[in-house]
Amino acid sequence: MTAIGSTTLVLAGTGKTGRRVVAGLEARDVPVRVGSRRADPPFDWEDESTWEPALRGVDAAYAAYYPDAAFPGAARDVGAFAEVAVRCGVRHLVLLADRGSAEAERCEQAVRDSGAEWTVVRVGFITQNFSEAFLADLVRAGTIALPAGDVAEPFTDAEDIADVAVAALTEGxxxxxxxxxxxxxxxxxxxxxxxxxxxxxxEIRYFPVTREQFLSSLIGRGVSAEYATRLADLMVEVFDGRRAHVTDTVERVLGRPPRDFAEYARDTAATGVWGRPPLSPPAKPDVFGKPEHRSTVPT
Known part of the structure; x- marks a missing residue:
């Protein structure tokens, strides 16, 4: 628990969960330092020289690794960050980790071994990926193609993640x-x-595709080959049924039920982020999940 009046560092503080953690802490009058490349002082996971200045005077930290705690090399960086944090006097680390990922499990162990008090917030597929990340354009296009087959997933809302993280940072x-x-x-x-x-x-349609088709689609949309490969590998790793169960964590920690996907879809659609309904239905996608060209002018 963060001491009264002490500062909490929120890494990825402008991201899906981080900005919500920042808002939740500020609502509780907790002094917050946003960890991002554009902050002052800046924080960059790829530049260790930025870590210590960002950690000075900090009592607790929300450690969300960029680009993802499940990507290769994350555990090395998270472990090194945890060591610097403890050396700077940080008492409590709250780690955002991925359910079912081997690399994320190594991140968890690195935080446990750091000597700081720790809490792990372990999540699966974040619902807001459909509106605040790589799937938003596909929703707008009307076609979502992923290497996820028909595996079930308990989609997790970023609001719930942030509220649990804030509780971990501010409560005993x-x-x-x-x-x-x-x-x-x-x-x-x-x-x-x-x-x-x-x-x-x-009309929005889902098409299961192979890893190779998904990878080609990402690269074709301008995603770097390195990031696309890591994302494709991660999706194949975790979408094998290992995460197909629900927990009572949100209700147990927060005293309320978790947010349902239907509520998210309804509320997000009302913002207009996915645009207005098209004048004609989406075209049939090619094998890479990219729609064929079709005019939207009504006939």
């Missing part, structure tokens, strides 16, 4: 705990995309 009883967070029910990606269609009033 969370040190040494692994908080594995899920949504309230299992959905396949086809189920989830169907609910997006209903919420938006548009």
């Amino acid at each position: 009883g969370h040190a040494g705990q692994v908080h594995e967070i899920t949504g309230p029910r299992l959905l396949t990606f086809a189920d989830a995309v169907g609910e997006l269609s209903e919420a938006t009033g548009r």
Whole structure:
């Protein structure tokens, strides 16, 4: 638990979960330092010289690794960061980790070995990936193609993740705990995309593809080959059924049920982030999940 009046560093503080953690801490009048490349002082996971200045005077830290705690090399960086944090006087580390990923498990162990008090917030597929990350453009295009087959996933809302992290940073009883967070029910990606269609009033379709097709699609959309390969490998690793169960963590920690995917879809559609319904249905995708060109001018 963060001491009254002490500063908490929130890494990836402008990202999906980080900015919500910042807002939650500020709502509790906790002094916050946002960890990002554009902050003052800046923080960059790829530049160790930025770590110590960002950690000076900090009592606790929310450690969200960029680009992902499941990517190769994450455990090495997280372990090194934890060592610097302890040396700078940080007492409590709250780590954002991926459910079912071998590399994320190594990140968890590195934090446990650091000597600081620790809490792990373990999550799966974050619901806001459909609106705040790489899937948003695909939702707008009307076609989502992923190497996830028909595996069920308990889509986890970023609001729930942030609220649990804020509780761990500001309340007692969370040190040494692994908080594995899920949504309230299992959905396949086809189920989830169907609910997006209903919420938006548009036809949005899901197509399961192979790892190779997904990789080609990402690179074709301008994603670097290195990042695309890591993302494709991660999806193949975790979407094998290992995460197809729900937990009661949100209700146990926060005293309320987790946010349901349908509520997210409805509320997000109302913001207009996915655009207005198209004038014609989306085109049939090619094998890489990219729609063929079709005019949207009505006939």
